Amino acid sequence: MRKKIVAGNWKMNLTFAEAQLLASDVVKEFAANTPDGVELVLCPSFPFIMEVHAKIPSNSSISVGAQNCASESAGAYTGEVSAKMISSLGVTYVILGHSERRAMFHETDELLVKKLGQVLTNNLNPIFCCGETLAEREAGKHFEIIKNQLVNGLFHLASADFAKVVIAYEPVWAIGTGVTASSAQAQEIHQFIREVVTDKYGDAVAIDCSILYGGSCNAANAKELFANADVDGGLIGGAALKAKDFVAIANSF
Numbered sequence: 487m488r489k490k491i492v493a494g495n496w497k498m499n500l501t502f503a504e505a506q507l508l509a510s511d512v513v514k515e516f517a518a519n520t521p522d523g524v525e526l527v528l529c530p531s532f533p534f535i536m537e538v539h540a541k542i543p544s545n546s547s548i549s550v551g552a553q554n555c556a557s558e559s560a561g562a563y564t565g566e567v568s569a570k571m572i573s574s575l576g577v578t579y580v581i582l583g584h585s586e587r588r589a590m591f592h593e594t595d596e597l598l599v600k601k602l603g604q605v606l607t608n609n610l611n612p613i614f615c616c617g618e619t620l621a622e623r624e625a626g627k628h629f630e631i632i633k634n635q636l637v638n639g640l641f642h643l644a645s646a647d648f649a650k651v652v653i654a655y656e657p658v659w660a661i662g663t664g665v666t667a668s669s670a671q672a673q674e675i676h677q678f679i680r681e682v683v684t685d686k687y688g689d690a691v692a693i694d695c696s697i698l699y700g701g702s703c704n705a706a707n708a709k710e711l712f713a714n715a716d717v718d719g720g721l722i723g724g725a726a727l728k729a730k731d732f733v734a735i736a737n738s739f
Contacts, residue, residue: 487694489718496530496726509542512548523739528542554567554582558600579611579613613652615654616656619658653696656700672699676697679716696718704735708738
């Protein structure tokens with residue numbers, strides 16, 4: 487089912503005390519300014535997931551996500567965190583294929599397929615990231631890059647499993663730079679993604695697929711971005727670290 491989703495990727499930020507405070511502040515701000523039909527997702531660092539989850543009321547439209555997971559189910563993989571471990575904490579979502587993971591940690595399509603399998607096996611919902619660099623956009627390759635990421639990373643799935651996937655479009659050139667894709671650019675790519683999904687899975691699956699925008703979305707530009715027909719929310723970075731701004735984004739639909 488297509489949802490309006492605003493997910494906050496806290497990345498490698500905050501101390502334990504700061505994460506507790508931010509989670510509490512988001513819950514309070516959300517209760518005071520609850521947007522209609524919008525799901526918030528908080529994605530803290532691994533050590534804070536359990537405490538953040540404990541801060542969220544059971545009847546709230548706030549979920550918790552992890553920023554990554556291991557490609558294996560268990561074993562001698564020092565420092566890794568499995569999807570099964572994440573699921574045992576009551577987590578709902580896992581971010582996969584973020585541009586920082588692809589670039590800094592050299593995550594390949596093949597590795598992401600394995601991670602995706604772990605996420606789905608453990609009844610978690612993937613937020614699957616795709617997007618182009620500035621060089622790829624300037625070379626006119628952005629449609630090709632995005633389609634390949636979707637085909638290689640997701641299109642082996644049966645329709646029932648694909649229906650659990652949330653897609654996040656990340657123009658890599660707009661992440662953390664303060665530069666945002668224009669409303670028209672965002673809609674163009676989101677519409678393209680939905681068309682690619684339609685070609686593979688048909689209209690019904692594509693219409694139900696939530697596609698988030700993930701490039702320097704903030705409280706000032708969210709309303710214009712979210713007004714587009716194919717933009718179903720945002721994967722938020724820096725603005726997610728401020729409770730008022732984060733909830734303001736969720737109220738921008």
